[in-house]
Amino acid sequence: MxxxxxxxxxxxxxxxxxxxxxxxxxxxxxxxxxxxxxxxxxxxxxxxxxxxxxxxxxxxxxxxxxxxxxxxxxxxxxxxxxxxxxxxxxxxxxxxxxxxxxxxxxxxxxxxxxxxxxxxxxxxxxxxxxxxxxxxxxxxxxxxxxxxxxxxxxxxxxGPDRVNRGGIGDVISNISALADWELARQVRNEPVDGLAASLARMGAEAVLNHPGDMNDDGFLTVLAEALISSGLAMAVCGSSRPSSGGCHEIMHATDALYPGTASHGELAGLGALFCTFLRDDRRRFAEMSACLRRHQLPRTPADVNLDEEQFVRVVEFAPRTRPDRYTILEHLEMTPTVIAEKLAEYDTAVAAG
Incomplete structure (x- = not known):
């Protein structure tokens, strides 16, 4: 049966x-x-x-x-x-x-x-x-x-406005994490839990497209429920996979190499935007960049006081923070020279948006 x-x-x-x-x-x-x-x-x-x-x-x-x-x-x-x-x-x-x-x-x-x-x-x-x-x-x-x-x-x-805004970055990073999960399914035949993915995606989409801000109870409620939904997604599949991909590898690498740089959510949002650029997903990149800008969250390494050399080192080190996880960073296997080239293109794309 x-x-x-x-x-x-x-x-x-x-x-x-x-x-x-x-x-x-x-x-x-x-x-x-x-x-x-x-x-x-x-x-x-x-x-x-x-x-x-x-x-x-x-x-x-x-x-x-x-x-x-x-x-x-x-x-x-x-x-x-x-x-x-x-x-x-x-x-x-x-x-x-x-x-x-x-x-x-x-x-x-x-x-x-x-x-x-x-x-x-x-x-x-x-x-x-x-x-x-x-x-x-x-x-x-x-x-x-x-x-x-x-x-x-x-x-x-x-509470501190900057602390709460960090949750926005953490939630919308689910979109990048889910794209990484799908990539792992295509390349390594890694199973994707559809229920966990749905829970993680629904909250992220709701926050990404909500017109409100931190002064709006409606927006705060949606953000809170999205964070809760993201936690439930992890419980459903038994790991952080639906909410953590290359975006969080970048976050963990920054914490390891340059502790105190920025908050969890700020770095997750920045990492998600960079990984989305690496995937050449222009629609998602524009949506996420606009959301981060609207809520005054970091979009470039300079926004968190990292220079080019430091961020290149972060991206190079990032896959080592989750050796068992396959993301766009592992897929591209970029050298420091390539990372620097991609970063220059990324900074230009962010400025243009």
Missing amino acids: PLLARTVQAPLHIEVRRGAVANLGTILADGRISAGGDVAVVVGPGLGEQIADLIRPSLGSADVYTAAGGTLDAAIELADKLRSRHYDAVVGIGGGATVDTAKYAATRWAIPMVSVATSLANDGIASPVASLVNDGIKGSYGVHIPIAVVVDLDFVES
């Missing part, structure tokens, strides 16, 4: 709205995650006190832990603290570093984890991956997908 369905891990509850943090107790109770508020709340050092004051009325039984740094050591230290008593769930409230620390710590003891995002920097808010720094190098660690994902638009609106 053929297999007629498959089981997919997904959050039980997803909510994107204003005032979510203040009403967290009600959200957890309505979602049947924690009726009595016996949860461990993990906050970052920046918003810790403000968040603690907001949740106390509805989560009086919660223990609040502060996690800083987004490191593997911090996540392991938090995991040790979680053994102090039984918790219905671990609730990570904050940006990517705080949420990823909470995801990893909760997974260590198989405790359900609730992701409460106060920024829209990348698709980690709903993914089965935690990005943590270990010995100065950022690595990706497999974790349980959050049991619930909540985005508080009040905090997003009041």
Whole structure:
């Protein structure tokens, strides 16, 4: 008998709205995650006190832990603290570093984890991956997908605009990642998961063509849902393939060679635009370039303070960051001289757009 369905891990509850943090107790109770508020709340050092004051009325039984740094050591230290008593769930409230620390710590003891995002920097808010720094190098660690994902638009609106815009770059990079996946199918017969690809593509297309900006609740909601959809795409296929191709190889290479250059989303967007140019997909290149320009995101190496020599080195090094992944960068096998020539053509094309 053929297999007629498959089981997919997904959050039980997803909510994107204003005032979510203040009403967290009600959200957890309505979602049947924690009726009595016996949860461990993990906050970052920046918003810790403000968040603690907001949740106390509805989560009086919660223990609040502060996690800083987004490191593997911090996540392991938090995991040790979680053994102090039984918790219905671990609730990570904050940006990517705080949420990823909470995801990893909760997974260590198989405790359900609730992701409460106060920024829209990348698709980690709903993914089965935690990005943590270990010995100065950022690595990706497999974790349980959050049991619930909540985005508080009040905090997003009041947060750093540049941080939130980075999520746009991360989402639209899915378009480049999916093109790389299709290339791998054509060249290496790599299987493509159609459901995962659809989830990753729908969110990217919605953000790419949305006329709103970061001051528009409608646009923020679409961006938040696109990031969540991207995380679900990774959970569906069991890897980051639908959301990570040559674009993220460039991002990881930049982080390795020139740490602190720009954010995850900014570099993913730049990498996606460059890889799309390498594919000579003029329609997609124009659409992505226009979107990045409209949202004031980097489009050239100079925009992130990298000179030609540095970016050539990044692109040359990029395939080594994901040796098992086939993308346009592996397909072209460019020498440093060819990369420099392509970069000059790319800069001209961006300027013309």
